[in-house]
Amino acid sequence: MLNGNSGATDFEAVFTDRRASLPGADLAWLSELRESGINQFRRHGLPTPRTEAWKYTNLRPLQKVAFAPSHEVSAPTVVGLDRVPSLLPSGEHVRRLVLTEGRFNPELSSIGDLPPGVSLEPLAQAIRRDPGGLQSYLGRIAHPVGQPMLALNTALMEDGVVLRVGRGAVLSEPVEVLHLGGLSDHAVAYHPRLLVLLEADSRAVLVEHFVGLSEQAYFANAATEIRVAEGARLDHIKVQAEGTAATHLASCHVWLDRQATFIGFSLSLGAQLSRNEVHVRLEGEGARCRVNGAYLMRGKQHCDNTTLIEHLKPETSCREVFKGVLDDQSRGVFQGRIMVHRGADKTDGHQLSKALLLSDRAEIDAKPELEIYADDVKCSHGATAGDIDEQALFYLRARGIPEARARSLLIQAFLDEALDEVGIPALHEALLSRVAAWLGTG
Amino acid sequence: MLEITNLHATVDGKAILKGIDLTIQPGEMHAIMGPNGSGKSTLAYILSGRDGYEVTEGEVRYEGRDLLVMAPEERAAEGLFLAFQYPVEIPGVPNTTFLKEALNAGRKHRGEGPLDAMQFLKLIRQKTQELGMTDEMLKRAVNVGFSGGEKKRNEILQMAVLEPKLAVLDETDSGLDIDALKTVADGVNALRGPDRSMLVITHYQRLLNYIVPDKVHVLAQGRIARTGGPELAEELEAKGYAEFTTAAA
Numbered sequence: 001m002l003n004g005n006s007g008a009t010d011f012e013a014v015f016t017d018r019r020a021s022l023p024g025a026d027l028a029w030l031s032e033l034r035e036s037g038i039n040q041f042r043r044h045g046l047p048t049p050r051t052e053a054w055k056y057t058n059l060r061p062l063q064k065v066a067f068a069p070s071h072e073v074s075a076p077t078v079v080g081l082d083r084v085p086s087l088l089p090s091g092e093h094v095r096r097l098v099l100t101e102g103r104f105n106p107e108l109s110s111i112g113d114l115p116p117g118v119s120l121e122p123l124a125q126a127i128r129r130d131p132g133g134l135q136s137y138l139g140r141i142a143h144p145v146g147q148p149m150l151a152l153n154t155a156l157m158e159d160g161v162v163l164r165v166g167r168g169a170v171l172s173e174p175v176e177v178l179h180l181g182g183l184s185d186h187a188v189a190y191h192p193r194l195l196v197l198l199e200a201d202s203r204a205v206l207v208e209h210f211v212g213l214s215e216q217a218y219f220a221n222a223a224t225e226i227r228v229a230e231g232a233r234l235d236h237i238k239v240q241a242e243g244t245a246a247t248h249l250a251s252c253h254v255w256l257d258r259q260a261t262f263i264g265f266s267l268s269l270g271a272q273l274s275r276n277e278v279h280v281r282l283e284g285e286g287a288r289c290r291v292n293g294a295y296l297m298r299g300k301q302h303c304d305n306t307t308l309i310e311h312l313k314p315e316t317s318c319r320e321v322f323k324g325v326l327d328d329q330s331r332g333v334f335q336g337r338i339m340v341h342r343g344a345d346k347t348d349g350h351q352l353s354k355a356l357l358l359s360d361r362a363e364i365d366a367k368p369e370l371e372i373y374a375d376d377v378k379c380s381h382g383a384t385a386g387d388i389d390e391q392a393l394f395y396l397r398a399r400g401i402p403e404a405r406a407r408s409l410l411i412q413a414f415l416d417e418a419l420d421e422v423g424i425p426a427l428h429e430a431l432l433s434r435v436a437a438w439l440g441t442g
Numbered sequence: 443m444l445e446i447t448n449l450h451a452t453v454d455g456k457a458i459l460k461g462i463d464l465t466i467q468p469g470e471m472h473a474i475m476g477p478n479g480s481g482k483s484t485l486a487y488i489l490s491g492r493d494g495y496e497v498t499e500g501e502v503r504y505e506g507r508d509l510l511v512m513a514p515e516e517r518a519a520e521g522l523f524l525a526f527q528y529p530v531e532i533p534g535v536p537n538t539t540f541l542k543e544a545l546n547a548g549r550k551h552r553g554e555g556p557l558d559a560m561q562f563l564k565l566i567r568q569k570t571q572e573l574g575m576t577d578e579m580l581k582r583a584v585n586v587g588f589s590g591g592e593k594k595r596n597e598i599l600q601m602a603v604l605e606p607k608l609a610v611l612d613e614t615d616s617g618l619d620i621d622a623l624k625t626v627a628d629g630v631n632a633l634r635g636p637d638r639s640m641l642v643i644t645h646y647q648r649l650l651n652y653i654v655p656d657k658v659h660v661l662a663q664g665r666i667a668r669t670g671g672p673e674l675a676e677e678l679e680a681k682g683y684a685e686f687t688t689a690a691a
């Protein structure tokens with residue numbers, strides 16, 4: 001190990017310090033879960049590029065700064081309601097739960113009335129109110145073994161969100177969970193945890209929106225676990241617009257039962273260093289998923305999208321499309337692994353990663369992996385990287401369209417294949433406008 | 443309108459244009475014919491500002507200004523239009539978006555406000571109908587999946603919408619069936635006027651039956667080898683280019 005990491009945060013010491021005051025400290029099962037989390041973390045330590053799964057993403061920034069737990073710093077800068085960004089169309093029935101530096105902020109949240117069978121509450125409150133209802137799920141879908149960052153989240157999670165949608169219930173309006181960061185005047189770390197449970201034949205749309213409000217360095221280590229029961233469907237849209245000096249590591253763990261559907265999309269724009277991990281287990285026959293994303297990076301930003309799709313039952317399907325736009329010296333990583341387990345016959349798994357490099361110094365590493373142990377399987381993957389099509393650019397300019405505008409049109413067209421997968425018109429619009437803002441055409 | 447003087451150009455160090463002189467007055471229609479590889483498209487691309495060509499000698503003036511220092515988009519906004527010999531496919535950009543961007547870019551350059559959605563729609567509806575194109579072709583991505591002839595019509599649609607002052611048509615007639623040729627010719631003729639000029643590159647005298655040129659030039663081996671009236675096209679059709687290719691060799 002380097003000895004120059006004297007600035008590094010000692011997360012184990014933080015755990016020792018905090019364990020007695022963490023939510024649910026009096027619950028044996030939860031304490032055990034946290035204990036197993038910290039043990040896993042201790043075993044592996046912060047991942048380094050020597051670990052295969054972290055080969056292209058170096059967590060060096062985390063070793064340079066000492067991050068205080070978010071509770072230890074003075075009250076976060078008060079954010080006015082008018083400064084709270086949102087992906088939802090403004091209206092009266094906005095359902096939004098805001099976490100400021102990982103903790104529920106009641107002033108900024110508006111949960112409103114919920115349809116029968118639906119509950120939405122902060123995690124810390126759910127642990128107090130109905131711990132029994134969480135016990136069979138928390139840490140079961142997102143199992144921390146071998147995943148040090150998830151393990152750390154499991155040990156240190158203090159707050160987050162629990163969304164439950166009962167059998168047959170339909171939550172047609174999206175629910176937004178807004179993670180606000182960059183509020184303190186020094187570096188903090190937090191570990192928000194989301195638990196999303198959709199019972200049979202229910203439906204919901206969940207938006208996870210990470211926003212940084214300053215250039216202060218901070219560390220958001222988020223985890224989301226999702227169970228979609230038989231015949232239910234969840235649309236999950238994530239937008240990562242963390243502050244420019246932030247480190248954002250997030251993993252989303254999805255369990256799909258028979259005929260369940262998960263439609264996931266992530267747009268990554270922010271953070272100095274980010275990793276968006278999605279693990280889907282297709283546990284029931286006929287379950288299907290989409291795992292799509294786009295990332296737009298510039299300067300020295302680094303963005304890693306890592307997915308693991310496990311087909312465990314017959315006739316399951318998954319399609320993945322990731323599109324990246326990389327400018328300046330930014331770097332993109334796409335690691336996509338598809339595992340078709342024994343007996344998961346007649347499955348369909350398709351994966352595509354495309355990167356558009358706007359500068360000679362931008363870089364993409366793409367690593368697709370297919371592991372197939374079943375029969376009659378249709379699987380494919382493809383990865384491409386290229387520059388702007390000069391011929392198309394000239395054609396547009398020859399029609400009078402200024403060069404910068406022409407470039408933007410081509411970049412937008414490149415991203416559309418991924419963005420068009422967002423089937424909810426209002427959210428599709430919101431994502432397009434984020435992209436336009438990034439391009440400077442908004 | 444356009445004054446080309448002693449234009450020399452190279453591609454990858456290879457001399458392609460070797461001293462072109464050509465003047466087009468407002469309202470005139472000129473045709474350029476010539477063997478494959480003689481430099482016709484090269485000339486068209488240099489006029490429109492494409493990268494990759496080095497002008498080693500001579501100059502080009504457009505409405506009295508030095509054309510060669512202008513960016514491609516500026517040339518277009520100033521009324522220069524090139525119908526490409528090989529129109530480019532642009533996946534993901536709908537034809538309507540493209541037309542609207544192009545039209546409004548030109549309007550902005552001239553200090554005019556953009557057309558709103560209704561005005562624009564009305565305009566392109568009318569133009570597409572005149573050119574026998576379908577609405578469906580407007581919704582599709584630019585030239586993607588278009589047949590050869592459809593691509594050529596799409597070039598003419600762009601020209602009709604942008605109403606250029608100087609249009610350079612590079613083999614717009616190639617690959618068109620008889621009816622399409624007639625439609626394209628009508629589109630070109632509709633645009634003719636005392637202030638507009640055209641430079642039509644073609645291999646076939648057939649087109650020139652519909653759009654009668656004021657002058658016909660033969661471009662061979664990088665030079666204008668001969669200039670005449672419409673009758674020159676008929677002569678070339680009968681005799682070919684042997685005279686020009688051997689004489690200059």
Ligand SMILES: Nc1ncnc2c1ncn2[C@@H]1O[C@H](COP(=O)(O)OP(=O)(O)OP(=O)(O)O)[C@@H](O)[C@H]1O
Nearest residue numbers: 453454458476477478479480481482483484485494
């Ligand atoms: N990028 C390039 N690199 C090398 N040579 C080139 C390049 N572009 C054009 N040329 C050469 O320049 C010459 C002129 O080409 P150009 O396309 O102008 O001919 P043209 O008269 O339009 O022919 P055609 O009638 O076949 O369309 C040809 O010999 C061609 O091979």
Ligand SMILES: [Mg+2]
Nearest residue numbers: 482483484527
């Ligand atoms: Mg040519």
